[in-house]
Amino acid sequence: MKIVFRLRIDHYVVSFLMMIFLSFNSRLVFSQQNSSQKEIEKKFDSFLNPADLKARLEKLSAHPHHVGSPYDKENAEYILSLYKSWGWDAHIETFYALFPTPKTRVLEMVSPEKYTAILKEPPLKEDKTSFQTDEQLPTYNAYSIDGDVTGELVYVNYGVPSDYDELARRGIDVKGKIVIARYGASWRGIKPKVAAEHGAVGCILYSDPKDDGFYAGDVYPKGSWRNEYGVQRGSVADMPVYSGDPSTPFVGATKDAKHLAVKDITILTKIPVLPISYHDALPLLQSLNGPVVPDSWKGALPITYHIGPGPAKVHLKVQSDWDIKPVNDVIAMMKGSVYPDQWVIRGNHHDGWVNGAEDPLSGQVAMLEEAKAIGGLYKNGWRPKRTIVYCSWDGEEPGLIGSTEWVETHADELKQKAVVYINSDSNGRGFLFAGASHTLQSFINDAAKDITDPEKGISVWERLRAKRILDAPTPEAKKEIETNKELKVSALGSGSDYTPFLQHLGIASMNIGYGGENEGGVYHSVYDSFDHYMRFGDPTLEYGIALAKTGGRLVLRMADANILPFNFDDFANTILAYLAQVKKLTNDMRETTNALNYELKNNLFEEAADPTKISLPPKSEAPVPYLNFAPLENAIDNLQHSADAYQKIKNELLESGKKLSPGQLADLNKIIFRTERTLTTKEGLPGRPWYVHEIYAPGLYTGYGVKTLPGIRESIEQRNWDEATRQIIVVANTLNNFSGEINKATEIIKAVLK
């Protein structure tokens, strides 16, 4: 009893101290802002109207609007007219990119039985746009090479590298075979890449109901989830090498740009790929024999899952029209009244694979609502201090084309002027999610505390915090969230339009949205429609309004900030945590490797194996050396001192009431927003020079999934110790440059306080 009471007191004292700290902290933040900031935001909110979002969502999703389609163009022109009507200086910027569309798609089982895959998503009477079959892109994977192959089938689970290790232990080789992999666990483009690396000649992707279908809930149209005919389209280019138009790496695909010949493009798949539904996958999987799959490989189809190879033998033929198609970005600008050469950039794509009500229009209509409200402020005489740029991207689905080509075309100007890039994409009912450069973590936290959750009436920050505490796996993890004044933002990998800004130019970026209570099941299918979204996505569009309030606050606060609200302490603490992770990764690998080699040496695999089954021991590995992390540890120490010193002197400045001259302020802010540029290197990451950010990158073998400290982490994962040692020094130098910039910012303030 006594102990419980003590704990409560302590908890109360801690909470009380935190309250004082938080209110002190938020006063500091607020005092930096324009004194009328709250008034401006109140006014901004008064322009937002869910009925406008709904009307725009219905109009933009009325027809399929993939790259190069007539309705894609019509939508771009409609979006342009909206920006103009709200007072923005807007134009369409068109690029010309390689975008293959299907000409021939054949998938048939030739033995032991005949089955021809239907490769179609049938119209449903409950879904009015599903009848537009003439306008729809057929089910396919863009940037699969053309091919006509026949071979025995092998089931490879998710088709990630560790799955092939399992196959090897069963003595199964996919050389000359066609693999069938389920969607999930990695980005889809990784699956054919790994299959080809292992010698497969073709790759079939399918949505298993365990991951995406009736296992999750009732299927469409009764419920939301993927029905047996639903197919996930999508790009299979090797995007972790570079994004954008595959035929114009590093340069904008403008009218007169030189395009690589298709045969010279390195990021197309090496083998033909086709996505199918679980209706089409069932007869194929049912015709496999060979070993029964491990438990973790089992899906939810009513069969015993076997690996093969065969006896199922399939014929796969894929041919595309390899045409150059127009990509229409809509760019809207509002010039800054004080710092016209400092740009706050906001974007969301407008192209879809088919009707795309959720992906991307749910985010697009919220973003347009922000632009409308900012236009409303402008008409009332308000002017942003910094230039605001709103971008409705085209060509995101095939490979972030609209954003990447724009970034590559305007790279020099953006390096000079871009303060931040704020991205959104699909949106729905639920909880705030935010990925970002960690210098922006506290900025996002502050905004999230000022937005009311439409369902609960508390702030979206409090609601997310409650969920995070409940979801935390251990008492320690719960306590950490409870005592932390900020909610951590996740690191950015890839999968939407922030990639070229953050990872190709080093522009501090954020990706925001709501979700978790909306029901899925229609990703990249014809059933991602207005009818589906209004039942399962966000029926009242109130979370669209929440997104507009979030995006709007981030844009307005960044545009009008006196001193840009970058927080280097958060960044330093995050890097320290990443260092601990890569050290632990190395130590764990060392122990696992030692254990494995001991087990091999002592014949344990053979002794334990079931003699009625093929069970080969895994390959032995060379011992893991001790790496010298000291350069990185010293650089992080340095960074922490620089970050602390800056934060301290910034607080002193705010308390002193002293003001920086307009010239000093301009210099200071320029240093602050360009710090992220110093996190890039000229050479880029090993084997992929397009990706130049040394802290955040999509994984070479995860795709969307982020790898932080990617040069170091991936070298360790690939057991390339020399490269890991080199990368430790590269990252250490990068962080030292970053700290040097923070020190310059500190010096400017120091001079004023003297």
Ligand SMILES: [Zn+2]
């Ligand atoms: Zn999207």
